[in-house]
Amino acid sequence: MRVWLLLFAWLWSLAYALPRVGVHEGFTRLVFDLPAPVDHTLSQEGEVLVILLPGLRAEARDQVVNSREVVSVQTVPVEGGVRVLVRLRGPVEATVRRLPDPERLVVDLALRQTLPQAPAVPAPQNRAPSRPRPVILLDPGHGGVDPGMVGYVVEKEVALDVSLRLRRLLEQQGLEVRLTRDRDMHLSPDKREDLSRRAAMADSSQVHLFVSVHVNASPTRTARGVEVFYFGRAQDPRVLAQVIRENGGGEIGQRLTQEARTAAERILHDIVAQANQRYSQRLAETLGRHLSQATGSPYRGSFPGDFFVLRYARVPAVLVEVGFGDHPVEGRQLADPAYRERVAQGLANGILAFLANGAFGR
Numbered sequence: 115m116r117v118w119l120l121l122f123a124w125l126w127s128l129a130y131a132l133p134r135v136g137v138h139e140g141f142t143r144l145v146f147d148l149p150a151p152v153d154h155t156l157s158q159e160g161e162v163l164v165i166l167l168p169g170l171r172a173e174a175r176d177q178v179v180n181s182r183e184v185v186s187v188q189t190v191p192v193e194g195g196v197r198v199l200v201r202l203r204g205p206v207e208a209t210v211r212r213l214p215d216p217e218r219l220v221v222d223l224a225l226r227q228t229l230p231q232a233p234a235v236p237a238p239q240n241r242a243p244s245r246p247r248p249v250i251l252l253d254p255g256h257g258g259v260d261p262g263m264v265g266y267v268v269e270k271e272v273a274l275d276v277s278l279r280l281r282r283l284l285e286q287q288g289l290e291v292r293l294t295r296d297r298d299m300h301l302s303p304d305k306r307e308d309l310s311r312r313a314a315m316a317d318s319s320q321v322h323l324f325v326s327v328h329v330n331a332s333p334t335r336t337a338r339g340v341e342v343f344y345f346g347r348a349q350d351p352r353v354l355a356q357v358i359r360e361n362g363g364g365e366i367g368q369r370l371t372q373e374a375r376t377a378a379e380r381i382l383h384d385i386v387a388q389a390n391q392r393y394s395q396r397l398a399e400t401l402g403r404h405l406s407q408a409t410g411s412p413y414r415g416s417f418p419g420d421f422f423v424l425r426y427a428r429v430p431a432v433l434v435e436v437g438f439g440d441h442p443v444e445g446r447q448l449a450d451p452a453y454r455e456r457v458a459q460g461l462a463n464g465i466l467a468f469l470a471n472g473a474f475g476r
Contacts, residue, residue: 132172132189132196133221136390137181137428139322144187144200146219154219156210161202165221168195183223248469249290252277253312253326253423255360255433258300260308262329263359265438266445269329270298272454276436277327279458287466292321305362306370309422316427323397323465324431326423328360329439329448338444339412341435342402344394345425346418357419360433370422393430400471401434401464408460409453411437411444430468434461 136143146154146167155166176188185201205226212219254273256262262269274295281291294312295301301311316324330341348354358367398416406413416432424431436457437444447453 132167132170132198133187135177135179135184135187137179141222141224142179142181142183144198144221144223146198146221148217148219150217151212152217152219156208156221161204163200163202163206163208163223165198165200166195167198167219170196172196183225247288247290248322249292249320250284250465251292251294251315251321251324252280253294253315253324254278255326255328256300257295257298259303260300260305263331263439265331265335265440266442267329267439267448269439272329272436272439272448273327274298275451276454276457276461279455280325280327280461283458283462284465287462289465305366306422309361309370312423313426316424316429316431322429323468324424324427324429325401325461325465326421326431326433327461328433328435330356330435330437331359331440332438335438335440335442338438338441339414340402340405340409340437341414342398342405342416343419343421343424343433343435344391344398344416345421345427345431346391348417348419350417353417353419356435357421361420361422371420373422373425390428390430394424394427394432397430397464397468398432400468401432401461404464404467405434405436405457405460408456408463409437409447436461 133144133146136145144165146165148167148170152167152169154168155164157164157166172189172191174189174191176186178186180186181203183203183206185203188199188201190197190199200223202223203225206223207226209222209224210219211222254270254277256270256273258270260270262273274297277293278296281293284291292315294315300308302308312326315321330337343353343357348357354371358371361367361370395416395418402413402416405411419433421433424433437448439445439448448457
């Protein structure tokens with residue numbers, strides 16, 4: 115009995131920030147990190163879902179979620195435990211799971227499909243089922259005071275031109291496309307603020323894919339080919355050097371890479387982020403292969419990297435290096451408008467293939 119009393123006192127002494135929230139297409143996920151198996155109760159009071167976790171402490175906070183299913187999540191410390199109030203947008207179905215090592219309570223909330231009372235009318239045979247239109251966010255790298263790499267081309271100019279071409283191709287296929295910039299501009303002269311604003315645009319329930327477009331460079335100026343990166347810990351020293359360059363270079367690049375690395379380490383303990391990382395890796399592979407097929411440029415692979423602009427994305431997100439701008443052949447190709455059109459077509463093919471394989475609406 116004394117052991118149980120000590121355990122309860124230990125549990126009560128711990129304060130958590132509850133829960134972690136992940137917004138996905140079709141559902142919103144709440145993840146409660148627990149120090150040990152803890153009982154819970156779940157009930158609904160009107161448009162509010164109430165989750166009670168006895169024996170825990172947590173800091174009071176109110177998170178604005180603004181997903182299709184959830185308006186906000188409020189954590190309220192109460193006597194004997196924690197009360198979590200989930201404000202809903204309508205009738206939901208809740209799926210609850212317990213996961214060990216580490217102990218977690220996972221609550222997935224999806225809008226309940228309600229049927230009209232009127233007699234069903236057969237749908238016209240020539241009309242496809244309606245689906246939400248995917249929103250693609252394109253990020254032309256660098257811009258304004260930041261030219262990026264300078265070789266046979268200037269990175270910021272190629273990234274913008276390819277992104278504008280890609281937007282046209284995707285819109286022709288009925289997709290909605292947004293850009294972090296549509297002209298030669300920076301979002302802030304401060305590199306950290308500039309990348310943070312771009313990253314914040316990908317942290318939105320209104321976006322389904324995030325693609326950041328860049329041009330590569332190598333110390334020897336002999337490398338060529340296509341590389342695609344998704345968020346994670348960079349293992350290869352060459353990749354790490356490239357990450358630091360894209361994060362601003364020099365001291366600022368090293369500092370932002372370390373900040374991003376801290377976020378990458380959290381993925382190891384976050385099942386929401388892990389799932390998104392797997393989709394991002396799949397997107398990276400798909401884009402890389404289609405881009406290589408369209409341009410004839412070698413596909414060098416997809417790699418995890420601590421890119422600051424990708425660190426908070428809640429959707430599949432990648433950074434594409436469309437070629438090496440300092441290579442004597444590939445650099446000159448990237449200066450050619452016809453070749454840039456092939457680059458855009460390859461990226462469009464990859465995005466459409468990724469969506470067609472069921473990644474959107476999962």
